[in-house]
Amino acid sequence: GESVGLHLPTLSVQEGDNSIINCAYSNSASDYFIWYKQESGKGPQFIIDIRSNMDKRQGQRVTVLLNKTVKHLSLQIAATQPGDSAVYFCAENGGTASKLTFGTGTRLQVTL
Amino acid sequence: GAGVSQSPRYKVAKRGQDVALRCDPISGHVSLFWYQQALGQGPEFLTYFQNEAQLDKSGLPSDRFFAERPEGSVSTLKIQRTQQEDSAVYLCASSPGQYSTNEKLFFGSGTQLSVL
Numbered sequence: 001g002e003s004v005g006l007h008l009p010t011l012s013v014q015e016g017d018n019s020i021i022n023c024a025y026s027n028s029a030s031d032y033f034i035w036y037k038q039e040s041g042k043g044p045q046f047i048i049d050i051r052s053n054m055d056k057r058q059g060q061r062v063t064v065l066l067n068k069t070v071k072h073l074s075l076q077i078a079a080t081q082p083g084d085s086a087v088y089f090c091a092e093n094g095g096t097a098s099k100l101t102f103g104t105g106t107r108l109q110v111t112l
Numbered sequence: 113g114a115g116v117s118q119s120p121r122y123k124v125a126k127r128g129q130d131v132a133l134r135c136d137p138i139s140g141h142v143s144l145f146w147y148q149q150a151l152g153q154g155p156e157f158l159t160y161f162q163n164e165a166q167l168d169k170s171g172l173p174s175d176r177f178f179a180e181r182p183e184g185s186v187s188t189l190k191i192q193r194t195q196q197e198d199s200a201v202y203l204c205a206s207s208p209g210q211y212s213t214n215e216k217l218f219f220g221s222g223t224q225l226s227v228l
């Protein structure tokens with residue numbers, strides 16, 4: 001299949017370490033944000049979401065932080081595993097009910 | 113199947129040919145989206161359906177692009193007179209409700225279109 005993200009920013013972490021992936025969003029009207037994971041040859045897979053009335057939300061091994069003041073979003077992955085290797089995209093809704101705007105993506109490489 | 117299904121998985125077209133890409137959303141999902149993903153970039157919105165109604169087509173790049181969902185389930189994205197810049201992965205996504213960007217989208221694996 002095709003390779004996603006040939007020239008993306010890359011974050012390399014050792015297995016077992018924590019990963020932090022950052023995203024700056026642009027639209028102050030956005031009130032809903034999502035992180036997606038995309039493996040090569042596959043479509044984006046939902047990881048976690050957060051609404052603008054929250055600053056932090058936790059899932060299984062993942063935490064999303066939202067700083068509306070500086071329009072910044074981060075994804076924290078605890079105890080990173082080889083299966084976490086993928087391209088990660090943040091997305092915002094721009095206050096609309098019909099479209100998500102995706103960021104450029106970050107490639108996460110997990111080394112053994 | 114349980115997920116969003118897209119076909120064909122790969123499509124090679126000569127410049128000027130018409131192509132049709134199919135999406136089978138998750139059964140019962142009200143909302144359906146098409147996105148275009150160029151190599152090395154994030155998906156970009158093309159169009160959105162709520163049941164059979166196309167409520168937003170602001171992302172379609174030109175009038176060569178046309179999408180339909182006549183019975184509110186299966187959708188087809190048609191590209192007429194394909195050009196090289198149309199080469200990309202075309203992703204379909206669906207979600208259960210009407211207020212779709214306030215809930216997560218389920219994506220298919222996409223159709224990789226190569227225009228020669």
